[in-house]
Amino acid sequence: MDSATSTLIISIVSVLAAAILSGIIGTIIAICNDNRQKKRQFKLDLLSELFGQKVQLSKDSKNKDELNIALNKVPIVFSSDKKAIESFKEFKNDLRSPDRINNAYIKLLKALCKSVKLDYKEFDDTLIEETINVK
DSSP: OOHHHHHHHHHHHHHHHHHHHHHHHHHHHHHHHHHHHHHHHHHHHHHHHHHHHGGGGSTTOOOOHHHHHHHHHHHHHTTTOHHHHHHHHHHHHHTTOGGGHHHHHHHHHHHHHHHTTOOOTTSOHHHHHSOOOOO
8 A cells, every 4th residue: 555545544534533523522412411401491390380389378278289299399300409409498497487488488489590590680579479369
């Protein structure tokens, strides 16, 4: 084999290796990004559910099952965020004091918003606390 042929073969092999390697790296990055997006969306869905179920915190609400189901998902969905879990533990402790539940719930919602990088600073606590109940 002459040097021109070997150079050509090396060039072809290098291009193929680079193409295959870049494809593999691109696929890995896409899978990681997709997994991260799915986890974030799962957290956003639960957070949205918790905001929607806050009406069940009112004393008038007899059926709190949906809120309880959503709250029980928090430790597993937000397991990678220590601050969110800590806020959840504080919320659980505050359940023993009915007069502190609303403030604890607001604090929990804010911690979960922070976990998913959802800016809640544009609205105040009363907007979170007050529920809309159209009859």
